[in-house]
Amino acid sequence: xxxxxxxxxxxxxxxxxxxxxxxxxxxxxxxxxxxxxxxxxxxxxxxxxxxxxxxxxxxxxxxxxxxxxxxxxxxxxxxxxxxxxxxxxxxxxxxxxxxxxxxxxxxxxxxxxxxxxxxxxxxxxxxxxxxxxxxxxxxxxxx
Amino acid sequence: xxxxxxxxxxxxxxxxxxxxxxxxxxxxxxxxxxxxxxxxxxxxxxxxxxxxxxxxxxxxxxxxxxxxxxxxxxxxxxxxxxxxxxxxxxxxxxxxxxxxxxxxxxxxxxxxxxxxxxxxxxxxxxxxxxxxxxxxxxxxxxx
DNA sequence: TGTGAAATTCCGGTATG
DNA sequence: CATACCGGAATTTCACA
Numbered sequence: 001x002x003x004x005x006x007x008x009x010x011x012x013x014x015x016x017x018x019x020x021x022x023x024x025x026x027x028x029x030x031x032x033x034x035x036x037x038x039x040x041x042x043x044x045x046x047x048x049x050x051x052x053x054x055x056x057x058x059x060x061x062x063x064x065x066x067x068x069x070x071x072x073x074x075x076x077x078x079x080x081x082x083x084x085x086x087x088x089x090x091x092x093x094x095x096x097x098x099x100x101x102x103x104x105x106x107x108x109x110x111x112x113x114x115x116x117x118x119x120x121x122x123x124x125x126x127x128x129x130x131x132x133x134x135x136x137x138x139x140x141x142x143x
Numbered sequence: 144x145x146x147x148x149x150x151x152x153x154x155x156x157x158x159x160x161x162x163x164x165x166x167x168x169x170x171x172x173x174x175x176x177x178x179x180x181x182x183x184x185x186x187x188x189x190x191x192x193x194x195x196x197x198x199x200x201x202x203x204x205x206x207x208x209x210x211x212x213x214x215x216x217x218x219x220x221x222x223x224x225x226x227x228x229x230x231x232x233x234x235x236x237x238x239x240x241x242x243x244x245x246x247x248x249x250x251x252x253x254x255x256x257x258x259x260x261x262x263x264x265x266x267x268x269x270x271x272x273x274x275x276x277x278x279x280x281x282x283x284x285x286x
Numbered sequence: 287t288g289t290g291a292a293a294t295t296c297c298g299g300t301a302t303g
Numbered sequence: 304c305a306t307a308c309c310g311g312a313a314t315t316t317c318a319c320a
Binding site: 055100141 | 144188284
């Protein structure tokens with residue numbers, strides 16, 4: 001992971017469909033060498049995945065919120081984790097060191113779906129003792 | 144944005160470097176049609192960017208935290224926003240409807256960098272009256 | 287759908303540490 | 304000896320009508 005790798009990553013972050021020859025022109029390295037470096041960055045796990053950034057409004061995720069979750073007992077964690085992973089509304093879920101145990105970032109089409117998610121999907125999980133929801137008004141920066 | 148578009152997006156989310164002919168084989172649609180649909184998804188802004196998912200440990204972002212920020216006066220918002228956008232430690236920044244005004248997701252190499260960021264970069268901004276930091280222990284799900 | 291242009295991959299050869 | 308680079312040839316893919 002040297003300076004050239006960093007340059008390649010920066011270019012691919014802007015457009016992961018850039019061809020090796022496009023990159024080759026930008027950083028003055030032969031096409032096969034560029035391709036080889038990309039392959040190695042994948043092998044080493046530095047690049048985990050080539051993916052997309054989608055427009056949230058276009059895909060029914062117009063409303064975002066942070067939902068903090070408190071869990072009562074550790075024995076219920078598995079069913080909580082299963083629900084989270086399977087839910088298409090949950091974009092992120094992090095285990096926290098603080099008052100609350102988990103922080104979810106959720107994206108839903110509208111406020112009624114959010115209500116549904118919190119009062120049905122979440123509250124019905126055994127062990128969820130308390131949740132706190134904060135609506136996101138707008139986003140200044142995102143990845 | 145029909146069912147076929149959704150299929151194409153799903154494939155590209157898994158690997159955005161997939162060629163049109165690869166996709167063509169998966170969804171039984173001609174290569175030019177696939178290419179045309181991808182182009183239109185970009186034009187319409189449904190696909191905002193083709194990008195990467197990087198391994199955080201490999202790129203010096205081993206430690207993540209949520210930092211909530213309270214702003215005193217609205218006249219200082221511009222310098223706050225400028226600092227946030229320029230900072231390489233801030234992955235996300237959202238305007239909130241709640242007690243705190245902004246929520247930042249930050250990623251740093253270590254705890255001392257986090258301390259530095261909060262006590263220097265953030266607290267020195269005019270108008271930042273209060274912050275609250277919660278460390279992320281582990282991540283169950285992320286995009 | 288078919289054709290020319292461009293990109294990818296594989297290979298052999300070379301330089302460097 | 305291992306690693307990384309380059310240039311050329313065969314195959315695949317792309318973009319156009």
